[in-house]
Amino acid sequence: MKCLVKEINEEIPCRNKQIQLLTNLLGKDGCQLPSSIFVYGHSGTGKTLVTLAVLKRLGIITSHVSCIEFYTQRVMYQAILNQLSGTVLSHSNDYTSYASCDNIGDFVKLLREIGHNNGNARMAIVLECSERLRDCDANILPLFCRLQELTQDTNIVVIFISALPFDKFRSSTGYMDPIIVYFPQYSKDDVVEILLQHKPMKYSEEFYRNYVSLVLSVFYQATKDVPELKHQVELNFPAYCEPIEKGLAEECDIRHLWRNIEPQLRKAMNLVYLREVSSGQYERMQQLTEGHAPDSTHANVTLSAKMELPFYSKFLLIAGYLASYNPARTDRRFFMKHHGKQRKTQAMIKAKERSSNQLVGPKPFPLDRLLAIFYSIIDDSVTPTANIFSQVSTLVSLRLMTQVGGDDQLDAPKYKCVVPLDFIRTIARMVDFDIIRYMYDYS
Template identity: 50%
Template structure:
């Protein structure tokens, strides 16, 4: 790709960015076009969205730092109130850091949006930045929807309010249609960061190769890693962690002299059982990298390979365990069997008389089926021992199970018939969870009748 002319941006920095921001050329050049030259007025607000680990924050941060553009980057998760957000922006813009010398106090006190606009203009003139584009980057910007109602519309047209050359860049994991306030607002430019393809992940992860091994050898390792994990994990951060964690085991035969870098089959046979064990810890983070390495060493010294239990170290709240059990029953039992399993006086029902033909096939072979929230809660209240009152705590635990990838939400939040879910946990995992609460789940599974 030829390098466009970006005026005052040195060509060597643009080349450096192209090498640094792998597989993100389109997004990088789009942002450069939006920002323009430092003394030009840029667009008031830009909305950047994409899934986790698609490079949004990294690309924007690297771009601004490499080109040495005035900028402020704040996380809306850390700055969970309007005052903290305003003061953090002013602190970074002035170069003020919290320390024992200033008793961890902010450079300026600011409580409202009107005060923030006036103080921002004041700091801009103090630092002589009025002739440059100032970028305000708000990471995890979806949190703004939970703050003051005037905050999001104010940041969208902040350039107009403050009468300074400022661009507000929103970084979010949700689409603009769900972000837009109901009262109407200024429409930002929208830039999408798509998920990395398998080829993109191969290229990015291969760039991390250690210097003592050839790039081709490390690329072959990444190809094996993606062949195992790509179907269950597309998260670049997670894959990068797994690559670093398992590479010492992959190159172990080469270090010992038992194999050469070209012996792909022997290297694969050596790493295969360890990758299978690592599959059980994707996202859950049961143990740290150091503990994982010690576990591998202990197994080698003992002379055997012991499987790592995917549930050995997982601790869930008490009601979360029952919610997960109820979700598994909802996913793998036909809805028509709920009366049989969870109603005390249902009478005698034959297995073959009350199921349709396609429901006689093993549900564990067909995979989990989606179920509505009300069915999940009905089963949950039936199997839990104590009397539970429906509270927001119960619903928040369902959200936590979705975040842990143990449940998957199917469809959209705005569906009229309510959200639907699938249970993605394995039978072994559920049986282990059920044992911790003394619940015999096999008795309630239709496939095991």
């Protein structure tokens, strides 16, 4: 078992505790599996990767399905049965499923049949994005939690993978609580170690480590999602190495390399989570738009043109952007009529030049500050109703804003606006609002 854990750790670093726990829970070949396991944590923390790797190494027959894909329970049941039975839909079998399954009773009966046909081998059902089960019938969650009990002699485990804690899954129907496994977010050092696995052979580890740390210093405040950070590191590495390839700098000349890559990082920062094209197309677009004004970026204009938001949602998004990139101490100066005059000292000017908020990334802000800015910049007299709050939730679901914390009822939620400047300027022009006038970086 120790050799197995070591092998998985070499393949998936920085998840030793979770790998050890899942391996101990699932046990060796022939051991009885637990009824259900609930794996949760933020996106990009390796939940699915670790779970499937452990199941594969232990030789457990696995059905891996995403709850987002299934619009009816019948489709989900049949997908699970097909994977566990080894049925592959193809032209040779006329795209016929293992069996027709319309209800829970048939599903349990067919699972027992598959288990008997497999010689009572150990089986697992992995339900990704399992928070979607809350929108299904009330008996679905208890069914999967007690599936081993219902199938009697079948050695099967159900593994829920979710971004939400299990407290959000409470149901009125009785069920057994699953074993809970938590995947915390990676620390900055963990992210560096993970990204170092993809180091090019041509360069030294110290050089690549310096580059990764430099990229994280820009993007880590905006996103902690490892796949997104990995994409940005790989995408911008050729531009970082360009002076070395041309013989204009050495590997140790970090300052020269930083000056060369800073403009590209600034452009890439505007497209975190908002890319509409592949990396190759993005690089070609960067070459075509080089030397043009920032608001001529094709992807941002296309995205804002496609997305039609309600009138108040546009002002809420503008208010969120201002709250993310303006320091809180400047709200009085920008949004109050009689704020008094403020003298700019030399120290303030130099401090502003040292840290550009556009490059550092958005900062979290409380909901109260967002609404205060919203009511200040909108001309109409708007009553704070449930409609306004629901539009904030809509912006979060569209990933134009992200919620930071707030799972605890005693902790007020905080948000960050993740859209780029080009996008927000297009939105501001739609409502005839001069956003540059209210931005700290341009004042």
